[in-house]
Amino acid sequence: xxxxxxxxxxxxxxxxxxxxxxxxxxxxxxxxxxxxxxxxxxxxxxxxxxxxxxxxxxxxxxxxxxxxxxxxxxxxxxxxxxxxxxxxxxxxxxxxxxxxxxxxxxxxxxxxxxxxxxxxxxxxxxxxxxxxxxxxxxxxxxxxxxxxxxxxxxxxxxxxxxxxxxxxxxxxxxxxxxxxxxxxxxxxxxxxxxxxxxxxxxxxxxxxxxxxxxxxxxxxxxxxxxxxxxxxx
Numbered sequence: 001x002x003x004x005x006x007x008x009x010x011x012x013x014x015x016x017x018x019x020x021x022x023x024x025x026x027x028x029x030x031x032x033x034x035x036x037x038x039x040x041x042x043x044x045x046x047x048x049x050x051x052x053x054x055x056x057x058x059x060x061x062x063x064x065x066x067x068x069x070x071x072x073x074x075x076x077x078x079x080x081x082x083x084x085x086x087x088x089x090x091x092x093x094x095x096x097x098x099x100x101x102x103x104x105x106x107x108x109x110x111x112x113x114x115x116x117x118x119x120x121x122x123x124x125x126x127x128x129x130x131x132x133x134x135x136x137x138x139x140x141x142x143x144x145x146x147x148x149x150x151x152x153x154x155x156x157x158x159x160x161x162x163x164x165x166x167x168x169x170x171x172x173x174x175x176x177x178x179x180x181x182x183x184x185x186x187x188x189x190x191x192x193x194x195x196x197x198x199x200x201x202x203x204x205x206x207x208x209x210x211x212x213x214x215x216x217x218x219x220x221x222x223x224x225x226x227x228x229x230x231x232x233x
Contacts, residue, residue: 001026001185002047002059002077002154009039009046009053009209016042017053018209024154029176029186031196031217033230034206040189041082043206044156047187048072048079059154074102076153082162082189084143088132092123095131095142099149109149115182116145119175137168144175155179156187161195173199193230197221205230 002024009017017039024030032040045051049069057065062075086095096116100109117124120141126134131142140160147155157176161169169192177199180186190196197203197217205213205226213220220226 001028002187003057004043004047005056005058007043007046007053007055007057007065009042009051011042016209017046019055020206020209020211022204022211022214024185024187026185027180027183028202029180029188029200031193031200031203032187032189032206033191033193033196033203033226035229036191037208038206039209040206041158042209044079044081044158044187044189047077047156050079070102073150073152076151077156078147078150078152078154079156080143080147080158080160082158084139086131086139086142086146089130091128091130092134092142093127096123096145096149099146100151103149103151108151112149112151116148119148119178120145120171135168137164137171140164140168140172141175144172144179148179152184154185154187156189158189159191160188161190161192169195193226197231 004020004022006019006021007017008019034040042051046053047057049072059075059077064072096113103109122138123141123145160172173195176186188196197220200217202216203220204211
């Protein structure tokens with residue numbers, strides 16, 4: 001469904017991604033693991049068109065790396081960035097509706113908003129509340145909900161559990177599993193490797209901009225290198 005082929009990205013003279021290849025199939029959660037600076041966020045930013053590099057990025061028969069950023073969203077690949085990036089002085093509802101900015105089908109937009117509320121019920125209760133007054137976990141729910149309002153086929157999540165309390169993390173990961181069950185594919189960048197491998201079907205490990213390991217979640221969870229580097233207590 002989503003295929004990244006030999007993508008290389010430089011920031012000036014610094015090499016951020018070095019011939020990275022991966023794929024995401026339909027109805028699949030694929031995790032991308034790695035230390036800070038490994039290139040995880042750069043990978044998502046490149047797929048979404050925020051960063052340009054060499055190589056090819058395909059979504060079905062559509063070559064994403066030749067499109068403008070808004071065209072990537074319209075094609076069905078949506079990026080929920082690290083740090084939430086909400087409009088802090090706007091309400092929860094208005095933040096959600098901004099996710100549907102490129103859409104015209106009003107009835108479907110209303111239905112998708114109700115799906116977001118069903119996924120994260122607290123957002124319906126907070127719909128008229130200003131986003132800056134929400135807890136970190138609630139803000140992350142709004143960020144994911146806003147991305148879902150774009151009606152993606154592939155949802156890319158960058159560090160959705162970062163800085164959240166354990167209970168909020170559980171809610172977010174449970175929501176991600178429900179999103180995948182609904183028929184959407186998820187590309188998940190996450191430093192919480194233990195939780196990521198619990199919900200993902202497959203995973204890739206980036207080290208210094210390269211894919212060092214990849215495989216099924218159960219295989220990587222028992223790999224000695226992964227256990228020592230990412231799963232040690």
